[in-house]
Amino acid sequence: MDTVLFIIFATVAVVCAFNLVLQKHPISSALSLIGVMGSLAVLYLLLGAEFIAMAQVIVYGGAVMVLFVFVIMLLNAGSEKSSSKSWFANVAGIPLLLAFVALLGFLIRSVLPPMRAVEFGSWVGGKAEQIGQMLFTEYLLPFEVVSVLILIAILGAVVLAQKEID
Amino acid sequence: MHLPPVPLSWYLILSAILFALGVAGFIYRKSVITVFMSIELMLNAVNLSFITFSYHLRRIDGHIYSFFVMVVAAAEAAVGLAIILTIFKNRGTLQIDEVDSLKL
Amino acid sequence: MNFFLVSLLKIAIVFAVFMSTLAYLQWIERKVLGHIQSRTGPLRVGPHGLLQPTADVIKLLTKEDLLPPFVNRFFYLLAPFIAVSLSLIAISIIPFGPEINIFGVRTYMQISDLNVGILFVLAISSISVYGVALAGWSSNNKYSLLGSLRSSAQMISYELTLTLAIVSPLLLNNHLSFREISDSQAGFYLGFIPRWNIFQMPFPQIFAFLFFMIAGFAETNRVPFDLPEAENELVAGFHTEYSSMKFACFFMSEYANMVTITCVATLLFLGGWHPLLPGVIANLVGPVVFLLVAAVLFYHALQPARKRDRFTFPIFGLAFLVLAIIFAIPPFWPVLTPLFWFVSKVGILLFVYIWVRGTLPRFRYDQLMHFAWTFLFPCALVNLLATAFFVAVFGK
Secondary structure (H helix, E strand, C coil): CHHHHHHHHHHHHHHHHHHHHHCCCCHHHHHHHHHHHHHHHHHHCCCCCHHHCCCCCCCHHHHHHHHHHHHHHHHHCCCCCCCCHHHHHHHHHHHHHHHHHHHHHHHHHHCCCCCEEEECCCCCCHHHHHHHHHHHHHHHHHHHHHHHHHHHHHHHHHHCCCCCCC | CCCCCCEHHHHHHHHHHHHHHHHHHHHHHEHHHHHHHHHHEEEEEHHHHHHHHHHHHHHCHHHHHHHHHHHHHHHHHHHHHHHHHHHHHHHHEEEHHCCCCCCC | CCHHHHHHHHHHHHHHHHHHHHHHHHHHHHHHHHHHCCCCCCCCCHHHCCCCHHHHHHHHHHHHHHHCCCHHHHHHHHHHHHHHHHHHHHHHCCCEEEEEECCEEEECCCCCCCCCCHHHHHHHHHHHHEEEEEEEHHHHCCCCCCCCCHHHHHHHHHHHHHHHHEEEEEEHHCCCCCCHHHCCCEEECCCCEECCCCCCCCCCHHHHHHHHHHHHHCCCCCCCHHHCCCHHHHCCCHHHCCHHHHHHHHHHHHHHHHHHHHHHHHHHCCCCCCCCCCCCCCHHHHHHHHHHHHHHHHHHCCCCCCCCCCHHHHHHHHHHHHHHHHHHHHHHHHHHHHHHHHHHHHHHHHHHHHHHHHHHHCCCCHHHHHHHHHHHHHHHHHHEEEHHHHHHHCCC
């Protein structure tokens, strides 16, 4: 059952990622990205990461992508006009990308030690309590620094997007 | 019908494919919003890697790193989109090929 | 195999009850609003308008299902699908009662008990913003776009307050699953004050309950926050260009969101299915209420205001009498009493929703956003800090 779920949602993720790269209109790319994030959330659930899966949907799918969709609607971003790309990118782009993926695949299969198979339910260590435990004991400093980072981001966004006072 | 369980390397290969697609989108696309979305795709692929290794090593540290990547990506999206709004206000275009000089 | 069959049966029952509740919630709203405004609501279709939802369903199904010419077709058709499917999925983690044992089958009164149930509800409410945003944008219509942008901005602003108001009682209960949260609200202080979260020491969550209800009104686009779909301001907001079944989808999703928010409020703050009174009296409140309703119906049947009531009121009175007898049978108490308490709490909160709709005027949009960001959000933060402080100092 988990194999079937993995195959379905991995296919959905790859198809949506292709769609993101190939679509002309930004809003279709945005919705494809939401599809990628949703299927990745299901894959996280298969790997036992229930808190991160929900956080992925809430933070990425429900906040970051809403921001993207808002900006696309506000700016009325239209379809992209195709312009001349460089000769090198046209000819050697896709083969180089395929070579990159092949190299990564080869490294994963040969260099890394043999890894276990994924069985849903064999590890239940991804609960909210354990993440909370780690966040407030071992990773307390990064947690506090990240909250300052969010404050800086809020200030930056407000300053950059405010109306000019003439 | 009982299918064999999925080996963990398949998750890593999926992560590599998504990362490569993100790189392709980043290099090929002309609209600055789509370029930004390709960056988010790359970050998601890396998150998948973190969670996979966390499952393999049976440690929760991968989840924490993934959590921080998510937070940083959210902050970056907020500021980046504000910058995009400013570019649109000043240049009137969203194609990165036309934003190629510091002078307006 | 047994698990799958039981789950299928639960899904069928919950779905059937939920869909008929949505239909009759609309009847209740129209009647209550009518009586608040000194008029009767629907009266003609069936006794006291009880068949009005059926008439509405037939009307919506048989209306012309048009596709306006210049819309973005894929997103136009996707938006109501997202809205209605997400709203209906959210009912799957709401527990209606404790673990029950029927004919030897032990099962929860809940379709699935997620460990992170609260996060699931938050995720659903975050994603349902897309239904509204895409509906307005794809309709190729100024009013729809404005309405949908306003509605999405309102929904994501009030989501902050909603989340903070949800987190505060979680500090008292230490669990993310709805069943555990309800179970930790069992019992009574001093023998008669229930340990619901709004009464629970060390910090009664009454403010969090208020903030949750206010944010819930805004999340579901209900008065006083319904400017995005106000008839007299924006034609019909984001669902202007939708007709027949697609409009019915948005309609259903609004009522389903209302029911979900009130169920979550009941579970988080009002103790879920745990009764108000201790002991055996809790089991007898249901039959007493039904007997009172039957008595009122029989009394009014003696001097009916309308000729038809001479026949319909005694029938309803008889139905309530039968219900009272069913709820008073002791072997049924483990199943029926929690259900009665849960449904009556949810019903009271839904009545408050409708009552507020008939009473309060609408917020202007800038007042609405100002209220969210400068008042509700800081207040919810202060409530969270106070709760955390009291829990840290006085313990659980």
